[in-house]
Amino acid sequence: MGIKVTKFGGSSLADANQIRKVQNILASDPTRRYMVPSAPGKRFKDDDKITDLLYKCHDIATTGKKIDSVFEQIRTRYLQIAEQLGVTLDVSAELDTIYERISAGEKKDYAASRGEYLNGKIIASALGWDFVDAAEVIRFNQKGIFDAELTNQLMADELAKHEYAIIPGFYGSRPDGTIKTFSRGGSDITGSIVARAVGAELYENWTDVSGFMVVDPRIVDDPKTIHTITYRELRELSYMGATVLHEDAIFPVSSCGIPINIRNTNIPEAEGTMIVSKVKESRNLSNVTGIAGKKNFTVIHLEKDMMNVERGFGRKVLTVLEENNISFEHLPTGIDNMSLVVSDKELDGKADKVIADIKARVTPDIVELQTGMALIAVVGRAMVHSFGTAGKVFSALGDAGINVRMIDQGSSELNIIVGVDNDCFEKAINVIYNAFFN
Ligand code: ASP
Secondary structure (H helix, E strand, O other): OOOEEEEEOHHHHOOHHHHHHHHHHHHOOOOEEEEEEOOOOOOOOOOOOHHHHHHHHHHHHHOOOOOHHHHHHHHHHHHHHHHHHOOOOOHHHHHHHHHHHHHOOOOHHHHHHHHHHHHHHHHHHHHOOEEOOHHHHOEEOOOOOEOHHHHHHHHHHHHOOOOOEEOOOOEEEOOOOOEEEOOOOOHHHHHHHHHHHOOOOEEEEEEOOOOOEOOOOOOOOOOOEOOEEEHHHHHHHHHOOOOOOOHHHHHHHHOOOOOEEEEEOOOOOOOOEEEEOOOOOOOOOOOOOEEEEEEEEEEEEEEOOOHHHOOOHHHHHHHHHHHOOOOOOEOOEOOOEEEEEEEHHHHOOOHHHHHHHHHHHHOOOEEEEEEEEEEEEEEOHHHHHOOOHHHHHHHHHHHOOOOOOEEEEOOOOOEEEEEEEHHHHHHHHHHHHHHHHO
């Protein structure tokens, strides 16, 4: 029988009550053999995540002050969870060690990783499963770059010894034994690494939503859920701001075709969203899978007569960006003009220098900054085969009186990207959603 790897997010493990739901989910399917926990997350809107409190403790310790008042919140939460679950583990002793080491100046990543570490230990104790410390099986090199192959080997060898095990998310170690974490939300990556190492038939990622929505529910009321999405579509949508799964969590499983199922711990009967490598296309597919977007981009617009015959013009302009350590998002061009779309964050504090450098390098007739643009990506694998998708996007925007400032269709034909004024962002997303899904 195939193996399922599960990962539970912070809200699924925020207190004993949530952890009991997780216990039931695991107990209902014996093929769910390896589980990756996050640290306890928020129990209610203004609650603190344990990881945030641990970072706070580290910051306080570096100023030489006592961490007691913040650490007390961490202690209380874990002790309450452990007591309510009736675990036999000596949680106080574990907390004392963490307290001592953070107070003694342990590094930031060590502090942050203890959220997952201790949660993993408590859950392992509650379930009677083995605990496998991620520091032993997830490896980074000394520079902090993740070592996928060594990790895969160590993880596979170790998990072969355990029928049921908990592997805490978010961290691993360097060759010298120091702890290194992934970026925030990185337990998703750990789950994916475990799934690859054990050759899982499915990686279940349990969270507090019933899958991916077609569009951000903060922008569109009660949007539809995506039933099936490909890794590539998901990558396009995550890049454009759709969150739920860590961006890097796709790679370990996509390379070996293990599907990811996003599920809701609070509504376990909901099917959630399946993320797969390929989908058998059916005739009646809606040709759009999802819509996502981000605000705050600037267009660096250049014009120069006869630009099209000047060899190396584009390269020189891009070199200016590279030298200023700026990456660009899009590069729409005309015969005698060229636009570079750059996020405001990238350009922050560098705009004057970039303009001066471009003037010096390619002497354009015009170079100007057009600010306040939002980008919206309309993503769908079936777009390649269907007519009229772009037409529908632009009619919807035109009918709503929204001016399109930029258009870019990726050569993969997986997406259509439009630029609109920041002010029109929400309205534009709503009208595009309605055009395809209502
Ligand atoms: N606890 C970590 C965070 O809050 C990692 C995770 O939950 O995936 O970012």
